[in-house]
Amino acid sequence: MRSTVSARPAAQAGLSPHGPRPAALPALTAPGKPLRRRVTALLMAAITLLASFAAGVTASALAPAVAFAATGTGYVASIIDNTATPIDLAAGTAGTPIAAGFQPAGIALTPDGGTVYVVNGGDDTVTPIDTATNTAGTAITVGSRPFGIAITPDGATAYVTNSDASSVTPITTATNTAGSAIAVGFAPHGIAITPDGATAYVANSAGASVTPITLASGTAGTAIAVGSGPEDVAITPDGATAYVSRTIGNTVTPITVATNTVGTPIATGGSLPTALAITPNGATLYTANRASNTVTPITIATGTAGTPIAVGSSPRDLAVTADGTTVYVTNLFSNTVTPISTATNTTGTSITVNRPSAIALPTGVPTADIDVNLAAQPHLGILVPYLKYTLSAANTGPDPVTSATLTATLPAGATATNLSPGCSIAATTVTCTYGAIANGASVDKSFRVPLSLLSLGNVTVTAARTTSAPNDPNPANDNASATCTVISIILVTCP
Known part of the structure; x- marks a missing residue:
């Protein structure tokens, strides 16, 4: 039998064999x-x-x-x-x-x-x-x-x-x-x-x-x-x-x-x-x-x-x-x-x-599916215009999340400020770490992307789950993106 699976970590999984086949008839x-x-x-x-x-x-x-x-x-x-x-x-x-x-x-x-x-x-x-x-x-x-x-x-x-x-x-x-x-x-x-x-x-x-x-x-x-x-x-x-x-x-x-x-x-x-x-x-x-x-x-x-x-x-x-x-x-x-x-x-x-x-036998290996969401909201004005991004990790279960890391990739030349605790910026990548998330719960982290007079056109930020524990069984919802259209520092549309 046994499928070898990880973490429980692994109850053995995996699985395997049972000796040479019966000699038989x-x-x-x-x-x-x-x-x-x-x-x-x-x-x-x-x-x-x-x-x-x-x-x-x-x-x-x-x-x-x-x-x-x-x-x-x-x-x-x-x-x-x-x-x-x-x-x-x-x-x-x-x-x-x-x-x-x-x-x-x-x-x-x-x-x-x-x-x-x-x-x-x-x-x-x-x-x-x-x-x-x-x-x-x-x-x-x-x-x-x-x-x-x-x-x-x-x-x-x-x-x-x-x-x-x-x-x-x-x-x-x-x-x-x-x-x-x-x-x-x-x-x-x-x-x-x-x-x-x-x-x-x-x-x-x-x-x-x-x-x-x-x-x-x-x-x-x-x-x-x-x-x-x-x-x-x-x-x-x-x-x-x-x-x-x-x-x-x-x-x-x-x-x-x-x-x-x-x-x-x-x-x-x-x-x-x-x-x-x-x-x-x-x-x-x-x-x-x-x-x-x-x-x-x-x-x-x-x-x-x-x-x-x-x-x-x-x-x-x-x-x-x-x-x-x-x-x-x-x-x-x-x-x-x-x-x-x-x-x-x-x-x-x-x-x-x-x-x-x-x-x-059932392995009992816990799994927790993280649904990644990214929302953008413009905050405009002549002095300090910016786009506020909310990076959400929603646990759709079936088990609790013990830890997770999500990243957000900014456009070339952009930076991020006012990061939530647990988030950091390196070059154009924002990395946010999450602690425990109960089944059915969601945790938000946010950051700002400042706008300037030269910030015209589409501003696209992409998000992804990079790691999480326990295992995430559904990679289909591990990514998200949000695109805002900047016409001027006082006129921006976001989805």
């Missing part, structure tokens, strides 16, 4: 398509099956139900049913499955929760689903054997790993169109994006490496050697460390994001660790151990693994709720999704979903 092979699994994948699948049945962990063996505070709707991909199933987190129930493509392997929700993207490994597509109506849109063609997915913190782009093509395909979420693929290492599976949206890290499952991608330019950097079997990636909410699960060696390896250097691997105490998820407070990393039917909590501050938690058979993916209270784990062969309380690391009552391969 010939019936899982798309009609007319060759069976494209590597020998290593077959061996791993055999190990998984043996370990899963040997462990004999089923839903009935889980701990008694405990209280869970999770709310909202998550989505679970089914690799056999070719569907995505909504699950009510508060009620602990599954809804009506939604048809997706063939063999869904990955899934992710946009930060605003409006769309869930299902990665269909068997037909090389991604299916967008409108969560308001739970209806599927037109499938998007990507590369060969797509697997993992992560979505940028601003929700603008989804990145999909293509296992057989050794590439990553960007999808513009506004139009659901695929861009040019980015070459990475061999057989990429997991992918995660840093909370600032600058870099994606891709686990090359057959390449013993992780590839960093600079998203602004779409260029892959030097591969980072991590050892054999890298499967999934998760990044801490502060963006400082990326963790990589390794199915060969049964470890999780930290990577320092600032330098892309590898740290000391952490033993998980489980077998075939695949999916990873980090709590929103950055305290605990959870890894699903596919062949031992467990989930291991790892204390990030000390790099130490705790006691593995028994779950269902063949756990493939996991995700943490936005409030950090619960981890949900998909158990492929138990046909269940198991909740784990992060406070006690105990399991609750499982939710039945047939052959669940991946899970996406």
